[in-house]
Amino acid sequence: MARIKVTDLRKEFVTGTKTVVAIENVSFEVSGHEFVSVVGPSGCGKSTLLNVLSGIEQATRGTVEITEGNRKAKLGYVFQSARLLPWRSVLDNLLFVQTGRGAEVRQRCEKYLDMVQLAHTAGQYPGELSGGMQQRVGIARAFSIEPDLLLMDEPFSHLDAITARSLRRELHTLWQETRKTVLFVTHDVSEAVELSTRIVMLAKGGRLVADLPVELPFPRD
Ligand code: ADP
Ligand code: ADP
Numbered sequence: 001m002a003r004i005k006v007t008d009l010r011k012e013f014v015t016g017t018k019t020v021v022a023i024e025n026v027s028f029e030v031s032g033h034e035f036v037s038v039v040g041p042s043g044c045g046k047s048t049l050l051n052v053l054s055g056i057e058q059a060t061r062g063t064v065e066i067t068e069g070n071r072k073a074k075l076g077y078v079f080q081s082a083r084l085l086p087w088r089s090v091l092d093n094l095l096f097v098q099t100g101r102g103a104e105v106r107q108r109c110e111k112y113l114d115m116v117q118l119a120h121t122a123g124q125y126p127g128e129l130s131g132g133m134q135q136r137v138g139i140a141r142a143f144s145i146e147p148d149l150l151l152m153d154e155p156f157s158h159l160d161a162i163t164a165r166s167l168r169r170e171l172h173t174l175w176q177e178t179r180k181t182v183l184f185v186t187h188d189v190s191e192a193v194e195l196s197t198r199i200v201m202l203a204k205g206g207r208l209v210a211d212l213p214v215e216l217p218f219p220r221d
Helices: 045-052 090-095 105-113 131-144 161-178 189-195
Strands: 003-015 018-031 035-039 061-068 073-076 149-153 180-185 198-203 207-212
Touching: 003 045, 018 045, 018 061, 018 180, 018 198, 018 207, 035 045, 035 189, 045 061, 045 149, 045 180, 073 131, 090 105, 090 131, 090 207, 105 131, 105 161, 131 149, 161 189, 189 198
Parallel strands: 035 180, 035 198, 073 149, 149 180
Antiparallel strands: 003 018, 003 061, 198 207
């Protein structure tokens, strides 16, 4: 379980003479087995925050520390689309991101495929799967490297409501069973309430306007 410490973070993009402030003076800390959703309207800096946390973007000012004990935390990612390699089988898409090889690694990949109900697709190719199944593979791949922290950027936004609902349940189960820390970006507040232990809300201009615990456990019905 990772610890995230964001202090006085600012991120601006300068293009020509124009400066856009995407993140303005944001601070928060996360530690332990939390499911934190970052919510807010389009353009409020959610993806930028995730990109700064992952190191894809550099902060203009402020600091980000993501640690596990006294080392740097290992990160896993899930994006809006699964970004699978089309010429590799489903199982190979998981094996491809592992640092080790061997029977143990293979078993671990198979275990995570099984956890998203896709053990039977191991030998198939991504193009043979539905969008929802592909996203399941993307989620299994992210968990299969056993990261300390999972960063997710609107992973269900391209899916139909019924598929998204079952994937939310699976994600919640994975989160519970693996005891990982999850940081989940969504524009959908009800999705955030359904999944999260905590909600961080950004407003236009990239300001943090709320940081709230969520008490109700999932599933609610
Ligand atoms: P969200 O994910 O909440 O929709 P983003 O983080 O994508 O918001 O964007 C926040 C703001 O930063 C927006 O005004 C967006 O146009 C701007 N922005 C994001 N990425 C870039 C970039 N690479 N160059 C310039 N402006 C950017
Ligand atoms: P998609 O909908 O295809 O998953 P996202 O909206 O999740 O794309 O992309 C989030 C951000 O990551 C965007 O700013 C995009 O430009 C960037 N991005 C897209 N593809 C890649 C990639 N292969 N590697 C790194 N960044 C990417």
